[in-house]
Amino acid sequence: xxxxxxxxxxxxxxxxxxxxxxxxxxxxxxxxxxxxxxxxxxxxxxxxxxxxxxxxxxxxxxxxxxxxxxxxxxxxxxxxxxxxxxxxxxxxxxxxxxxxxxxxxxxxxxxxxxxxxxxxxxxxxxxxxxxxxxxxxxxxxxxxxxxxxxxxxxxxxxxxxxxxxxxxxxxxxxxxxxxxxxxxxxxxxxxxxxxxxxxxxxxxxxxxxxxxxxxxxxxxxxxxxxxxxxxxxxxxxxxxxxxxxxxxxxxxxxxxxxxxxxxxxxxxxxxxxxxxxxxxxxxxxxxxxxxxxxxxxxxxxxxxxxxxxxxxxxxxxxxxxxxxxxxxxxxxxxxxxxxxxxxxxxxxxxxxxxxxxxxxxxxxxxxx
Ligand SMILES: C[S@@+](CC[C@H](N)C(=O)[O-])C[C@H]1O[C@@H](n2cnc3c(N)ncnc32)[C@H](O)[C@@H]1O
Ligand code: SF4
Numbered sequence: 086x087x088x089x090x091x092x093x094x095x096x097x098x099x100x101x102x103x104x105x106x107x108x109x110x111x112x113x114x115x116x117x118x119x120x121x122x123x124x125x126x127x128x129x130x131x132x133x134x135x136x137x138x139x140x141x142x143x144x145x146x147x148x149x150x151x152x153x154x155x156x157x158x159x160x161x162x163x164x165x166x167x168x169x170x171x172x173x174x175x176x177x178x179x180x181x182x183x184x185x186x187x188x189x190x191x192x193x194x195x196x197x198x199x200x201x202x203x204x205x206x207x208x209x210x211x212x213x214x215x216x217x218x219x220x221x222x223x224x225x226x227x228x229x230x231x232x233x234x235x236x237x238x239x240x241x242x243x244x245x246x247x248x249x250x251x252x253x254x255x256x257x258x259x260x261x262x263x264x265x266x267x268x269x270x271x272x273x274x275x276x277x278x279x280x281x282x283x284x285x286x287x288x289x290x291x292x293x294x295x296x297x298x299x300x301x302x303x304x305x306x307x308x309x310x311x312x313x314x315x316x317x318x319x320x321x322x323x324x325x326x327x328x329x330x331x332x333x334x335x336x337x338x339x340x341x342x343x344x345x346x347x348x349x350x351x352x353x354x355x356x357x358x359x360x361x362x363x364x365x366x367x368x369x370x371x372x373x374x375x376x377x378x379x380x381x382x383x384x385x386x387x388x389x390x391x392x393x394x395x396x397x398x399x400x401x402x403x404x405x406x407x408x409x410x411x412x413x414x415x416x417x418x419x420x421x422x423x424x425x426x427x428x429x430x431x432x433x434x435x436x437x438x439x440x441x442x443x444x445x446x447x448x449x450x451x452x453x
Contacts, residue, residue: 093353094143095335096170098129099346100152100163101364104186108219108285109247109278113348113362114150122159124368125347130166132345132372141171144332144342146179148204153182153191160191164198172199177241177331179204184222187230192237202241202330203234204274210264211257214250219285224264231268241328243272248306249299250278251291258302262309271328275306275321303442320394320444337395339388355379381408382453385415389451393444398427398435417450 102117102125115121145167155163172178179202180195187205195203209215210224234242246265248258265273277299280287293299307317315323319337322330335342344351348362358376361367379387385408392399404412412418412434421427426447428437436444 093138093140093341093343095332095340095342096137096142096145097332097342097344097346097349097351098145098147098167099149099344099349099360100147100155101125101150101347102154103149103151104154104183105219105221108217108289109281111281111284112150115364117151117154119156119159121364121368122155123162125364126159126162126166128368128370129163129346131370133166133169136345137169137343139171141173142176143173144177144179144335145170145172146181146332147200148179148181150181151183151186152180153186157190157194160194164194177202179243179330179332181206184220184227184230187234189233189237192234192239196237196239201239202243203239204243204245204272205231205234207244207265208247209250210261214253214257217250217286218247227264228268231270241272242268242270243274243330244268244270245274245276247276247278248302249294251286251294253294253302255298255301255305258305259309262306266309266313272322272324272330273310273315275323277303300442318396320396320441334395337391339384339391355384384408386451386453389415389417390448393427393436393448396435396438396441398433400433401429402432421447421450 099113101114102122103114104117106114106116147163152163176199178200180200181204183206206220207222207227208218208220210227212224215222215224231242244265246261248261278293280291280293294302306323310323311317314325316326316329317323318329319333322333324330341352341354343353344358344360347360347364347367349360351358351360356376356378358373360372361374388399388404388407399412401412404410418427418434422429422434426437426440427434429435436447440447
């Protein structure tokens with residue numbers, strides 16, 4: 086069966102350095118070290134030069150780790166490294182920042198180098214939980230720094246918010262959402278806390294909040310954000326109209342993207358690959374740890390697992406064009422429609438809103 090390959094139009098770049106390590110984080114990151122950063126940027130430059138084929142890009146996302154912990158010289162070097170990337174005029178260019186290292190000069194440097202979207206890890210506005218998470222900013226500095234971002238010209242700003250913190254109450258979350266709304270920014274990504282092994286909060290024996298409370302918190306977030314003009318467009322993501330994350334939509338649309346940097350993942354020409362998380366290997370030019378060429382069934386499986394994360398679901402016509410096959414030919418789709426877990430309208434097939442909170446139970450049905 087014929088399958089149309091989409092062009093590579095997105096690039097993710099991982100910067101695995103942080104000023105401090107948060108108590109809950111098991112991402113690929115290290116405490117900042119200037120010598121490593123220098124070598125890392127050299128290796129990143131080679132990786133990009135060896136693999137990037139010159140496509141015109143719709144999105145670039147520099148994430149981490151904490152890309153904003155790089156100093157002026159390191160940031161300048163990073164922007165030199167990525168000069169080879171061809172951006173289209175409308176390219177969405179996101180840069181992840183932590184509140185504590187947002188400064189006017191860094192923001193200006195980002196802006197001058199074409200960054201037009203900031204993603205800022207705030208997590209909570211509550212001092213008690215900021216300390217629990219080992220985050221280094223204060224509630225007071227948040228509004229002031231967002232103001233600086235806007236003054237410099239950033240119109241598209243995301244913040245990350247974590248909820249479901251041990252002992253957190255609905256009232257405390259409600260107050261966090263109120264504080265977020267006051268910032269009047271375009272996007273919010275919400276995360277229910279996962280207590281990952283090998284993190285401080287796990288070792289300290291913290292326990293997740295009860296599932297019913299987690300569900301109440303999710304409903305509170307969805308309801309309040311909707312009432313305040315935010316469109317719930319993906320299970321955990323909300324935006325003002327027109328400010329959906331184009332980059333993350335690349336993932337959810339099961340489209341191709343390059344992943345460059347330590348621990349980054351990519352999806353190119355039907356191959357999913359994961360880069361090494363071993364910094365020594367990465368610095369010596371051994372970039373990819375494993376890769377796997379997907380067969381048609383696996384590609385379609387991903388189409389559902391990723392695509393149904395979007396609230397509006399999967400576009401039937403796009404599916405047909407991509408796979409030369411009617412979406413209703415997929416047995417599980419019909420089964421889930423009969424069970425009322427999936428709904429369809431003229432254009433799309435999507436998860437019934439009543440099941441969004443338990444969407445994982447639906448998505449696993451697509452795994453062979
Ligand atoms: C890996 S971080 C990178 C961004 C940036 N360094 C920061 O911390 O703000 C991306 C986001 O994932 C979320 N996250 C990380 N670990 C998590 C966990 N254990 N449970 C829930 N969300 C988590 C946080 O909201 C964080 O902002
Ligand atoms: S959550 Fe972000 S800042 Fe904290 S350790 Fe992880 S990557 Fe670094």
